[in-house]
Amino acid sequence: xxxxxxxxxxxxxxxxxxxxxxxxxxxxxxxxxxxxxxxxxxxxxxxxxxxxxxxxxxxxxxxxxxxxxxxxxxxxxxxxxxxxxxxxxxxxxxxxxxxxxxxxxxxxxxxxxxxxxxxxxxxxxxxxxxxxxxxxxxxxxxxxxxxxxxxxxxxxxxxxxxxxxxxxxxxxxxxxxxxxxxxxxxxxxxxxxxxxxxxxxxxxxxxxxxxxxxxxxxxxxxxxxxxxxxxxxxxxxxxxxxxxxxxxxxxxxxxxx
Amino acid sequence: xxxxxxxxxxxxxxxxxxxxxxxxxxxxxxxxxxxxxxxxxxxxxxxxxxxxxxxxxxxxxxxxxxxxxxxxxxxxxxxxxxxxxxxxxxxxxxxxxxxxxxxxxxxxxxxxxxxxxxxxxxxxxxxxxxxxxxxxxxxxxxxxxxxxxxxxxxxxxxxxxxxxxxxxxxxxxxxxxxxxxxxxxxxxxxxxxxxxxxxxxxxxxxxxxxxxxxxxxxxxxxxxxxxxxxxxxxxxxxxxxxxxxxxxxxxxxx
Numbered sequence: 075x076x077x078x079x080x081x082x083x084x085x086x087x088x089x090x091x092x093x094x095x096x097x098x099x100x101x102x103x104x105x106x107x108x109x110x111x112x113x114x115x116x117x118x119x120x121x122x123x124x125x126x127x128x129x130x131x132x133x134x135x136x137x138x139x140x141x142x143x144x145x146x147x148x149x150x151x152x153x154x155x156x157x158x159x160x161x162x163x164x165x166x167x168x169x170x171x172x173x174x175x176x177x178x179x180x181x182x183x184x185x186x187x188x189x190x191x192x193x194x195x196x197x198x199x200x201x202x203x204x205x206x207x208x209x210x211x212x213x214x215x216x217x218x219x220x221x222x223x224x225x226x227x228x229x230x231x232x233x234x235x236x237x238x239x240x241x242x243x244x245x246x247x248x249x250x251x252x253x254x255x256x257x258x259x260x261x262x263x264x265x266x267x268x269x270x271x272x273x274x275x276x277x278x279x280x281x282x283x284x285x286x287x288x289x290x291x292x293x294x295x296x297x298x299x300x301x302x303x304x305x306x307x308x309x310x311x312x313x314x315x316x317x318x319x320x321x322x323x324x325x326x327x328x329x330x331x
Numbered sequence: 332x333x334x335x336x337x338x339x340x341x342x343x344x345x346x347x348x349x350x351x352x353x354x355x356x357x358x359x360x361x362x363x364x365x366x367x368x369x370x371x372x373x374x375x376x377x378x379x380x381x382x383x384x385x386x387x388x389x390x391x392x393x394x395x396x397x398x399x400x401x402x403x404x405x406x407x408x409x410x411x412x413x414x415x416x417x418x419x420x421x422x423x424x425x426x427x428x429x430x431x432x433x434x435x436x437x438x439x440x441x442x443x444x445x446x447x448x449x450x451x452x453x454x455x456x457x458x459x460x461x462x463x464x465x466x467x468x469x470x471x472x473x474x475x476x477x478x479x480x481x482x483x484x485x486x487x488x489x490x491x492x493x494x495x496x497x498x499x500x501x502x503x504x505x506x507x508x509x510x511x512x513x514x515x516x517x518x519x520x521x522x523x524x525x526x527x528x529x530x531x532x533x534x535x536x537x538x539x540x541x542x543x544x545x546x547x548x549x550x551x552x553x554x555x556x557x558x559x560x561x562x563x564x565x566x567x568x569x570x571x572x573x574x575x576x577x578x579x580x581x582x583x584x585x
Contacts, residue, residue, distance in 0.1 A: 206426060206428055206430035207432065210426060210431075210492075212416070212419060213383065213493070214447075214492070216444075216447060216448055217412050217416045220447060229434055306476040306478055307476075307478060
């Protein structure tokens with residue numbers, strides 16, 4: 075037992091050395107950019123297609139249904155490969171191929187893929203709002219669209235944010251799929267380095283630390299967004315940041331909105 | 332001319348025929364109370380009046396204008412949405428479950444219609460909203476959210492919200508049925524003042540016989556999607572002509 079422990083080959087100083095290595099930082103930055111931009115695309119697509127899915131127009135409903143069916147029904151990696159390798163072959167246009175860098179392809183593919191999941195998340199949010207809200211808005215003379223925007227969606231947001239946070243965290247991690255098309259993101263950067271120095275475990279720990287740092291920061295931000303959206307509640311949920319502010323300012327107790 | 336005219340309205344949900352040829356006239360400034368057993372079509376009738384539900388046949392007009400439809404080739408065609416919305420704006424509605432917007436304060440709820448539908452500048456709309464909240468006795472609660480108000484207060488805000496659109500006609504769909512007994516009075520008081528001081532034209536679905544006797548010009552008993560009898564409240568409640576009416580009144584008094 076002791077022999078095994080003494081023989082452990084793990085050098086924390088290598089972790090420390092590579093934690094802020096240029097290649098790793100660069101990779102982390104790529105991961106962050108791809109995840110944030112793709113998520114924004116996903117949210118916009120999700121919002122739009124969700125509205126189409128709950129609309130009374132059968133053409134809109136059908137189109138949105140097809141979108142969700144296809145992009146949720148095939149692996150994200152497959153969609154990425156179709157976009158990056160498949161389409162340039164089919165389209166066979168030099169300019170298109172040149173413009174479609176691995177970075178852009180990852181953003182587009184992950185964004186459209188995410189949109190399919192966000193569609194269902196936003197739709198669930200819309201359905202969670204009591205139908206009486208739509209009745210009341212319409213009885214004041216609001217059109218369907220205006221009632222949606224002013225009354226239903228603001229309330230749906232509360233239900234939409236928690237699973238969206240989940241989606242974003244998945245996105246941060248799954249963006250490592252883009253290494254398949256040669257994009258050096260965080261995990262890819264770690265792989266490139268351990269392929270040369272053979273310090274597998276140390277580099278994997280470095281990548282893990284960065285992923286955890288990102289997800290931790292975004293979880294805190296998500297808590298803040300949820301707090302902002304809890305307007306109208308008897309008691310707003312308290313978050314890490316709001317509690318810190320309370321503590322520093324000496325204000326205690328529950329806050330009535 | 333009648334402020335509200337319902338002629339031979341029919342409505343079915345699947346195999347269930349909810350309205351089987353209801354007709355109803357309400358003159359300007361009149362208060363009409365509709366009573367009837369659960370499932371008799373009272374709420375559906377109100378929802379058809381402001382076209383939250385489309386009719387299967389018959390016609391409904393408010394202040395001489397068809398609601399939700401226009402004449403076309405001797406028949407009726409459904410209006411486009413902005414037109415429906417415009418006509419609805421002139422018909423206030425108060426719901427059993429209040430349906431206040433939970434993400435807005437009491438003031439925000441009352442100002443919502445004028446700001447978002449009429450495009451009234453927010454400051455002006457909020458000034459008017461304050462006056463309306465004062466009218467329903469809630470000026471102190473302007474900045475409160477619905478979750479911080481009692482049921483009776485919420486329903487009074489809901490009445491103010493409907494009034495903010497300066498409706499020609501107000502529909503009340505069992506406005507006190509979801510309230511604790513001690514909160515019913517404050518809502519009925521507000522409704523009485525609308526009738527007496529503002530001479531608002533009102534159609535009220537309710538089981539509050541006392542309110543009906545006090546304020547209503549006419550009581551209408553609806554059963555199985557038809558008007559079974561109507562007349563002055565004293566006549567309908569004290570000397571009902573039909574066995575069904577007697578039965579029903581006996582049940583709600585018990």
